[in-house]
Amino acid sequence: MIEFEDVGHDYDDHAVLDGVNLRLPERRVAFVGANGSGKSTLARMINGLVLPSRGRVLVDGHDPAREGRAVRKRVGFVFTNPDSQIVMPTAGEDVAFSLRGRGLSKSQRRDRAAEALARHGLDGYAEHPAHQLSGGQKQLLALCSMLVLEPDVLVCDEPTTLLDLRNKRRFVERLEQLEQQVVLVTHDLELLEGFERVIVLDAGRVVADDLPETALKHYRALIG
Amino acid sequence: MTPLGLYLPGTSPLHRVPAGWKFLALLSLAVLVLVVGSPLWLGVVTGMVVLGYFVAGIAPRHCWGIARLLVPMLGLVFAVQWWLLGLDSAAVVCLRLLAALAAANLFTLTTRVEDLVAAVERGLRPTRRFGVRPERVGLLVGLTLQAVAALSTMASQTREAQRARSADRSVSAFAIPFLVRTLRHADELGEALAARGVGDD
Numbered sequence: 001m002i003e004f005e006d007v008g009h010d011y012d013d014h015a016v017l018d019g020v021n022l023r024l025p026e027r028r029v030a031f032v033g034a035n036g037s038g039k040s041t042l043a044r045m046i047n048g049l050v051l052p053s054r055g056r057v058l059v060d061g062h063d064p065a066r067e068g069r070a071v072r073k074r075v076g077f078v079f080t081n082p083d084s085q086i087v088m089p090t091a092g093e094d095v096a097f098s099l100r101g102r103g104l105s106k107s108q109r110r111d112r113a114a115e116a117l118a119r120h121g122l123d124g125y126a127e128h129p130a131h132q133l134s135g136g137q138k139q140l141l142a143l144c145s146m147l148v149l150e151p152d153v154l155v156c157d158e159p160t161t162l163l164d165l166r167n168k169r170r171f172v173e174r175l176e177q178l179e180q181q182v183v184l185v186t187h188d189l190e191l192l193e194g195f196e197r198v199i200v201l202d203a204g205r206v207v208a209d210d211l212p213e214t215a216l217k218h219y220r221a222l223i224g
Numbered sequence: 225m226t227p228l229g230l231y232l233p234g235t236s237p238l239h240r241v242p243a244g245w246k247f248l249a250l251l252s253l254a255v256l257v258l259v260v261g262s263p264l265w266l267g268v269v270t271g272m273v274v275l276g277y278f279v280a281g282i283a284p285r286h287c288w289g290i291a292r293l294l295v296p297m298l299g300l301v302f303a304v305q306w307w308l309l310g311l312d313s314a315a316v317v318c319l320r321l322l323a324a325l326a327a328a329n330l331f332t333l334t335t336r337v338e339d340l341v342a343a344v345e346r347g348l349r350p351t352r353r354f355g356v357r358p359e360r361v362g363l364l365v366g367l368t369l370q371a372v373a374a375l376s377t378m379a380s381q382t383r384e385a386q387r388a389r390s391a392d393r394s395v396s397a398f399a400i401p402f403l404v405r406t407l408r409h410a411d412e413l414g415e416a417l418a419a420r421g422v423g424d425d
Contacts, residue, residue, distance in 0.1 A: 049415055069424035077419035083377075084412030087420070089230050089370055093338040097366075098420055100359070106342060129230045131373045145420070 001025050001060060002046055002153065002183070008054035009041055009204075016041050017204040020055070026196040030184045030212075032219055033201035042201065043155050043185045047075035059153065076146030076180075078156040082138035083131070091117060091133065091141050092126030098145045116148040117141075120174060136167025143174060154178060157185045189216060230373065231336050238280040238334045244343035250331045257320045263312060266319035273326045280334050290329045298322060332369065341366040363422065367413075378405050 002024040009017040017038040031039040044050040045057045048064030048071055056063055064071040079085050088094040095113035096106075104112065114126050120140055125133070130141060139159055146154060156175070160168040172191055175182055184191060192198060198215035200208035200222065208218035233239075238246075253269070260266055277287070298318050305314035341362040348358035382402045391397035417423065 044415075047419060049418055069421065072419065072421045072424060079412065079416060079419075081412060083374070084409060085416040085419075086374075087370060087413070087417065088366060089337050089373060093336060096338060101421070106338070110338075127231070127233045129373070131377060149420075 001058075002181075003058040004042070004045070004055065005058070006055035007042075007045065007052045007057060009038070009045070009050065010053045015204055017052075020206055022199065022206065022209070024181075024183070024197070027181050028184075028195040028197070029182070030186060030192050030195050030198045031201060032185075032187055032189070032192075032198060032216070034187070034223060036203075037201040038204040039185045039201045040157050043157050043183060044077075046153065046155050046183060047072050047077050049077065073149070074151055075153045075155060076149060076151035078139070078142050078146055078154065078159050080158045080161050082135070082142040082162075085142045085145065086130045086138065089129060089131075090126065091122060091128050091130050094130050094141060095145050095148050098148050112148060116144050120144040120147065121170065134167070136163050136170055139163060139167070139171055140174065143171070147178070147180075151180060153181045153183065155183045155185075158187070159184075160186070160188055160191065189219075192216070230332065232282065232286060232333050234281055234334065236280045236334070238276060238330070241334075242343065243335050243339035244347055246331055246335055247340060247343060250327055253327050254324050257323045261316060263315040263319060266316060266323060270319055270323040270326070273323050273330060276327070276330050280330065282330070282333055286333060287329065290325065294322065294325060337366050337369050340369075374409060375406065378402060378409065381405075 002022075004020045004022040007017060007020040008015060016036075020042065031042060033039045041050055045052055045064065046059060048068040051065045056065065059071045059074055062070045062074070086094055088097045092110060092113045095116050096109040099109045099112060102109075110126075117123060117126055120143060122137060122140055122144060125137070125141075130138070133141060139162075143154075143159075154175075160171055163171060168188075175184075176194060184195070186192070192212045195212050198208075198210065198212045198219075199206055200215050200219045202222055207222065208215045210218070253273075257266060257269055260269065298321060301321065302314045302318045305317050344365050345358040345362040348356055348361055352358060379402060382398055382405065385401065386392060386394070386397045389397065
């Protein structure tokens with residue numbers, strides 16, 4: 001369960017989030033809002049990439065500000081630009097990199113990485129240079145590098161922004177198949193099919209929190 | 225295309241040599257080419273590095289990235305050195321550069337970064353008692369090699385944008401966006417590493 005308790009955040013004395021109170025038990029939750037509405041900042045707070053200036057965040061009772069390690073073991077994060085997430089030169093090495101410090105031998109890490117790649121549509125790409133994959137494949141690799149850690153929660157920050165239609169569909173299909181809780185930040189409203197709850201943010205505040213249909217009506221009215 | 229070659233899977237004797245030994249051999253070769261001052265002996269060392277490419281079964285097309293960088297650079301260095309210091313000195317400097325860079329390229333073509341990182345961590349384990357964190361140093365080595373690919377991609381994209389705006393000759397039209405992108409990439413990479421738990425241990 002993810003909880004935001006009266007959360008606020010300032011960048012250079014400018015409040016980008018204020019008075020956010022949320023409890024998120026649903027399996028599929030989305031944050032939508034215009035650019036600068038604070039949705040990415042809110043998502044980053046879930047695994048402690050950004051710490052709140054006021055209030056607190058809890059993930060299964062753990063505060064990312066104090067127990068970052070415990071939280072990051074539970075929460076995986078997929079960013080908008082997969083290029084920035086690739087840490088190792090080949091796809092297999094990049095997935096295996098996530099497994100460092102898990103007490104596995106090199107060959108076990110390699111095997112687990114190959115299995116994960118195969119499961120997520122990148123079978124046979126273990127030795128492929130990661131930076132030479134297509135945009136969609138890179139984003140699948142980023143997803144794979146997170147899912148190999150078997151997190152309970154997956155936070156995705158506008159993961160399809162740089163993808164074409166076909167790759168977007170492939171990525172969304174993967175997301176739909178996941179058993180994990182998924183928190184999606186997006187302004188691509190097509191992605192919200194099957195979501196249980198949509199939270200609309202505007203100027204750092206929650207302005208709608210409802211089933212997708214109702215929340216999106218509010219969002220469309222908001223952006224005119 | 226990156227200046228340094230990326231790992232090419234293979235089963236050659238060079239591929240099978242443990243990463244740590246190969247890394248030590250590369251460092252020794254770098255020292256050797258600095259110490260040796262004879263063009264003849266430097267030619268022999270360079271020849272041995274070239275032989276290494278044959279042993280590893282590396283096709284010439286996989287050396288295009290480094291050749292494209294090296295040939296004009298060596299040509300320029302050779303011309304300047306010949307003009308300033310004479311033919312012998314020019315040959316020595318260029319052979320040193322050629323041998324060291326070609327060996328580094330051969331190393332990256334035949335060694336998984338993951339193996340290199342593991343070898344560095346293993347090699348530095350005794351230094352832990354002095355406060356060194358081997359896993360951090362290993363990660364630094366891995367990220368440095370990965371950064372070559374990332375920065376090279378960014379540089380070519382920035383050059384394309386520069387050309388699209390007919391600003392081919394403007395230094396600032398390349399340097400400023402490249403610097404901004406590099407800094408942004410560093411920020412995003414730091415965030416991605418934190419999200420993957422690096423720094424938590």
